[in-house]
Amino acid sequence: MSRTYSRRARLGTGLAMGVAAQLAAVGLLLASAWLIVRAAEQPPVLYLMVAIVSVRFFGISRSVLRYVERLLTHDVALADAVEQRVATYTDLDRAAPAGLGDLRRGDLVSRVVADVARMQDRLLRLRIPWWIGLAATAVVVVVVALIDAPSGLVITAGVAVAALSLRWLVARAGSRRSGRAEAQGRLSAEVAAAAVAARELVAFGAADEARATASTATGDAESAQSGGASVAGIGSAVVLAVAGLTVAVLAALSGGLDPVLVGVVLLAPIALVEPWDGWSEAERLRPEVTAAAARLAALADLGAPVEDPADPRPLPDGNDLVVEDVRVGWDTPVTTPISFKVPEGAAMAVTGPSGVGKSTLGYALLRLLPTWHGTVSLGGVPTTELSAAEVRRRIGYLGQDDAVFDTSIRENLRIADPEADDERLRAALASAGLLVSVDAMPQGLDTPVGEHGGRLSGGERQRLCLARLLLADHRVLVLDEPTEHLDAPTAAALMDDVLALAGPGGRSLVVISHSPAVLARFDDVVRLSRVDP
Template sequence: MKMIWGRLFGVMSELAGIGLLLTSAWLIVRAAEQPPVLYLMIAIVSVRFFGLARAALRYVERLLTHDAAFARVTEARIAVYRDLDRVAPGGMPSHRRGDLVSRVVSDVDAIQDRVLRLRGPWVVALVSAAVTVALATVIEPRAGAVLAATTLTAMGAVRVVVPWSVRRAGALTARWRGDLAADVSQAVLAAPDLVAYGATDVLRRETRRSTASLAAAQRRAAVVSGLGEAVVLLATGVAVAAIAALSGDLNPVLVGIVVLAPLALVESLSALAEAERLRPEIEGAEARLAELSLAAAAITDPVDVHPLPTSYDLAARDLAVGWSSTVAKGIDLELPEGGVLGVTGPSGCGKSTLAHTLARLVEPSEGQVLLGGVDVRELAASDVRSVVGYLGQDEIVFDTSIRENLRIADPKATDADMLKALDTAGLGDFVASLPDGLGTTVGERGNRLSGGERQRLCLARLVLGGHRVLIVDEPTEHLDAAAGEALMDDLLALAPDRSLVVISHSAAVLERVGRVVAVGDAQHVPHRIAV
């Protein structure tokens, strides 16, 4: 309803602008005849009214339409997040992280552009043109016919030529914007390693290439937009000349109105040129969002969902794991409820993939994972993940407060619940010592925290979420010996209330864990492993 009212006020604002121009034209011509001033009072008041009304109506129109558009964008962005949750991580092997960010941000904004910058201008232009043509026809039928013909010609040309030119010129900036976002995201994440290995030039060249391609596409789009406006101005010039030639026998006071009528439509028709320049971009963004919504889910729940078992024993039977191909197979392991198990092996042998499979983020290639004696494929994925939590070595920490970072795990958690989880993770005293406590902001990627504090915050998030089986991947990575030892103390203290799977290369960590299984060998050849 807000959008409908917004469209109405937008049309009224444009009509007020047209009324302002045409009334001014009549007033100037009539005043040149030097009539009594009382004859001009209505026109004078009308000029003031139209001038003030145009600004007021435009303000109300923007307020209503943007409010409605933002509501739609919010709903669309939530839908995209749900799609990402449904298909990630197994359903998006060909997408780079930055490209996904571009979809969530730029492509969703295209929905707003369709509502505000594509449909809106067409509604306003069509209604304004109809009213102006009708007025010109009443005054001079031939002028109305000319104005109708030139206006329809301009609209048709803009609708066909501009989108065609954008596509032909390759001026679709969304694709290059996605590439640039992916390159920049990769640069930010890999910057420390690239600097350490002296390989920054490679990524710098790629980023410059994406930047140059995006800039070139935007320049081509600007040229096309100028082409659309040139079409509008050409049609307007033809209309003015033709109407002036046909209005020789018309009352001089009315000549100014019909001659300036085409100029009154320039603003609304020019807006169509910009709208049509955006059409291919908007359609491309919607196609990418549709592709995401139609992507197959990484995990499919069974038709008949088995209830979550009361036991949290975790086991694997002749398990094979992988993404597009198997990277490790023949895995057998047992983790009784409250137990601790270590997993080791060379880089690339499938340890993290095994962790994702145990947490039901990836389907097993072969074999089965059992939770409480029930195959996880018979359980709802959300139920499995409510029990089995995964803590990666580069877990995401958002640039917000400690409270909001924890609330991700349980939106209904109270401050007391959060402090208890932080105590369990060994971070309670630290947070209590901060002036703002739970309200302390952690900085981008948690850069205001030390490595150990960041890991403990992520661990507290798992604890707050109520997970009973915790899979931690390289928990002491990037930590010095003392910090790593202290973190392991707090991790092992979680048992026997919670089961632990600790993935690590560190001999010191594995010695403390006790039972260890090995995945792969030095040559990364998958082979059977057992406890």
């Protein structure tokens, strides 16, 4: 409650500072107009001192007030952006196990980065300019009306025309030319796909086709960007046209005014051009902000493959893993019923033909996917009665191509535990059989691994992923094709270290593999069978 109140207080104070800054800008122009006209009458200089001081005051205070307004409102907007980004990552974490539909990697990055950043504009460049502009405009209208009521009515009419024209014309033009976010998402997707598959594209002679596709996406993004510039031009034209027309009408009606006040009244619409320009920019951005909100909402609407029970049971002390008559699959069951038991500290293997559901079974063991039938129990408790996050704290998964990030060995390990010290990192590397190699590297733990671990050998990369899994202290390890893409000696050495993790007081192992050499290392092997069509 206090945090929300504090944020609202900062926003309210920031808006007040913004209105004051806008009024200072208006006051600077109107005071200058009065000073110039009055000075032309050559009065004693003392008659001008108040106006001179006012001009200086408005000029200085405008900058100070604007700075304070930006400081406070941006603080609120950035706090909102942090919450939005966390919510977006939470949505992805919930939905990712079941897949993200037709979202490609580059488009997903665009949504997480660009769309969340665009949501900051909803407050800073859409709502605040309207609020500040309306407040400042209302004050100017009241001041002019006190000087001359008909002039006040004319400016009121000009304000109404400007607001309605911008709200309808610019927003309509922007909607027709919207799609910049989608175009940038497509461009990001094409570039990311081409970058990831660059070697394969060159090897198979498809680089030119990928380049043409990326070029088309670039052209679409440029077209969308150009459309935004044309909308901005339409808004500026509307603002200048309304301001000029208002000045012309005021000039025609100013015959009865005191000559000193004529300049003040005629320049009042000009003083409102700045807030009106803010309205124009807000309306130009409105379709983009709306589209960004819709794209983020689409992520939030992605369904979770696994729902936690309303009242989850506490995680049991035991680590025995029991699978009873389980059938798994994505859209339909693909396996016959599966049953096996992995006592704490034991090791077993799972095999079967390609496409039979071996990896899918691994996902089901971690409650990343639901089972179609049967029960998976951990420590004697069905995992459906436990929180999915708690199950994943106990059961860890190592896939065939786990992510290795383009940073140091240390930071790749700390993904599992950001607070881990070097002693724990080295212990995990030792258990994974990688410590000797890391110590031989000139930079040790600070050695950069390159993109996708490209600076490491295949065996080192797998061991690094295994060390990260061990650092998270999972007690049951599901290893999916751990020796894939490794030569026979490297694969054998890796399996020696993997099997050393099991045993009394050690971790339980479920190794998914189709390699005869790997399967020969296990006494207990479960073979999966496909459902007959």
